[in-house]
Amino acid sequence: MASITVGISDLKLANPPDTLITYALGSCVGICLLDPITRVGGLSHIMLPSSAAVTGDLNVMKFADTAIPDLIKKMERKGASRTRLKAKIAGGAQMFGAGQTGGTASNDMWQIGQRNVQAVTAILQKIGIPIIAKDVLSNYGRTVLFDPATGIMTVKSLNKNVKEL
């Protein structure tokens, strides 16, 4: 079995016994999708909510609105059915300016994590994929492991208990 690493602005697929991992999500969001019948799993690590304002070359894996459809299409090619897909999501933290250090957090750029989570939730809802588990927002980084054999998303953070969702 292999542990397949998903980079930042990246997405990958895996079948059991292989697993997927993405490291140190901060304000980015990790989206785990699974077809429980064919056991085709996918993990996408997005940085930004929308590609709408981007001109020129576009990395579709960077944006929630382009990465999620791309991941679904690739999973369908491997035998997954869109109607059976279930989602688990993690990330979207506010790493700086969350008030714990007394700085000036007036700029809405600090809240990019929250906007990423909102975008991912809205896109999945529109496509009709239920979010069955999530560990999002707050102010700490997360490493996410996804095992298509069990459908379990494991979230690891510094100085916190490991969560299995």
Place this chain on the structure above:
Amino acid sequence: MGIRYEDLNDMHMDVLREIGNIGAGNAATSLSVMLGQPIDIALPKVQLLDFNSVTDAMGGPETLTYGVLLSLTGEIDGMVMFLLNKDFAHLMLNALMGEAFASFDEMDEMALSAIREVGNILSAAYVKSISELTGLDIHMSVPEVSIDMAGALLSMPLIKFGAVGDRVLFIEENFQSVSESVASNMILFAEPTSLSLMLSKLGIS
């Protein structure tokens, strides 16, 4: 129009290195005053790195890292982020607060303020060198501090400037006090138009 980090040539890099050298000199002076002991900084290593190389330089994306982040406004639109490893942070805290500082768990509000102040002083030293060499008016925001995985800390400025290009200007400094040698890393994020303005003010375009 603007210049992305990807477009920089050797001449540009030489100029940016010179800014780094002058900034490091300023930073050493400020730190010596703050800590009440002589601090030397070796010539800093200035490189253009992609995201993965930056996290590798910190010991991997999950490495516990102290991050200090400031916004640059005025004639420049950018951000400065300091990534300090545990050794660096502990040396600073012990020198500043005069007590042994054992672990991350003991990090209290006062220690966070001290880290923020160190970040502020180091950033000011660099921003001053950029400002003086270019004649540009640059304002620094109040620094924000966070302690977490290196990769997670970097996500915020990368998101803001990630749409611009996937490489960053990475300045690695080695500080030498009487008894110890520690490293800090600074990353300068700038919008392409700001980078191009800085370089043209320095006489190259």
